Amino acid sequence: MSAGSPMVGAEEPSKLSEEEASQLAEELKAQLRSGRVPDAASESIEKMVAGLGDPRGLMRLTFAESLGKVGMAAVPSLCRALEQHDSVTVRRAAAKTLTLIEAPQALPVLLKALLNDPDPVVQGSAVGAMAAVGAEAMDDLLQVLINPHSTAMQLGLASWAMAFVGARAPDALRKAATSEHPEIRCAAVAALGDQIQSLGDDTARELVEQSLGDPDTAVRAEAVTLLGKLHNPEWATPKLTPLLEDDEGQVRKNTALSLMKLQAVEAIPALRRCCEQEAQDDVKAVLALAIKQLDQDG
Structure with a gap:
C-alpha cells in the first residue's frame, strides 16, 4: 500500500x-x-x-x-x-x-x-x-523486535512502547528481560531503567545485574550503558569495573563511558591499567577520555 x-x-x-x-x-x-x-x-x-x-x-x-x-x-x-x-x-x-x-x-x-x-x-x-x-500488547511488541524485516525505526518504536507498557505492567517487562531472544532481552534491559528509578524495583535491579554477564554482547553493552544513566555510583561502580576487561570492545567502551558519567573517580586505577593493555585504538581512545575527565572531576 x-x-x-x-x-x-x-x-x-x-x-x-x-x-x-x-x-x-x-x-x-x-x-x-x-x-x-x-x-x-x-x-x-x-x-x-x-x-x-x-x-x-x-x-x-x-x-x-x-x-x-x-x-x-x-x-x-x-x-x-x-x-x-x-x-x-x-x-x-x-x-x-x-x-x-x-x-x-x-x-x-x-x-x-x-x-x-x-x-x-x-x-x-x-x-x-x-x-x-498495556500488557496485552507486549507479545506483539516482542514480535517486532525479533522480526528480521523490522526497520531501525520500527525497532525503536517497539522498544519505546515496551518501556511505556513496563511502567504499567512490570511483570511483563521482567519476563521479557529473561527471554530466549537476545533482541528482546536487550530492549527489556533498556526499559528497566524507568522501573528502577521510578519504582525502586529491586527485581529489576537484579535483572540488570544479571544482564552484565549475558552471553550476548549487545545485552551486556546495553546493561552497562543503563548503569551509567541511573546516577547511583555506589551501586554501579563495583558492578561496572570488571567489565573494563570484557572480551568485546563495545562493552569495554560503554563501561568506560558509564564510569565517566557516574564520576567514578575510584575507577581511575582500573581504567589506567586497562588503557595500557588495550589493543583496540577506538577503545583505547575512550578509556583515555574517561581517565582525563575523571582526573578533572577528582
Whole structure:
C-alpha cells in the first residue's frame, strides 16, 4: 500500500462535504459539552470516521474525541480505516483515536500498521495505541523486535512502547528481560531503567545485574550503558569495573563511558591499567577520555 493509493479490496470510504463536516462537528461538540455520548449507531460512526479526513485540524480533533467517547463500538470502523483507507490523514487520525479507546481487539491491525504502513506517522501512532492497551500488547511488541524485516525505526518504536507498557505492567517487562531472544532481552534491559528509578524495583535491579554477564554482547553493552544513566555510583561502580576487561570492545567502551558519567573517580586505577593493555585504538581512545575527565572531576 502506498500513501496515495488504496489497498486492494478496500471498500470505497464514506466522505463528507465541508458543509456536512462542519454541521456534524457542531452537533458533536454540543453533545460533548453537555456530557452526552455521541450516537453509536453504525451510520453515525461511519460519518465520524469519514470526518477524520477533514483538512481542518480542529474538525478532526472533534471527530476523534467523539469517537473516543463512543468507545468500543467505534473500534471496527477505526480498524477498517487504519487498514484500508487511501488517505494518510485518515489512517493517522484513526490510529491516534484508537489510542483513546485502548482496545485490545485492535492489536492485530495496529501491529500490521506498524510493520506495513509506509507512513512513519501512522507507524508511530499505531505503536502509541498499542502501548496504551498495556500488557496485552507486549507479545506483539516482542514480535517486532525479533522480526528480521523490522526497520531501525520500527525497532525503536517497539522498544519505546515496551518501556511505556513496563511502567504499567512490570511483570511483563521482567519476563521479557529473561527471554530466549537476545533482541528482546536487550530492549527489556533498556526499559528497566524507568522501573528502577521510578519504582525502586529491586527485581529489576537484579535483572540488570544479571544482564552484565549475558552471553550476548549487545545485552551486556546495553546493561552497562543503563548503569551509567541511573546516577547511583555506589551501586554501579563495583558492578561496572570488571567489565573494563570484557572480551568485546563495545562493552569495554560503554563501561568506560558509564564510569565517566557516574564520576567514578575510584575507577581511575582500573581504567589506567586497562588503557595500557588495550589493543583496540577506538577503545583505547575512550578509556583515555574517561581517565582525563575523571582526573578533572577528582
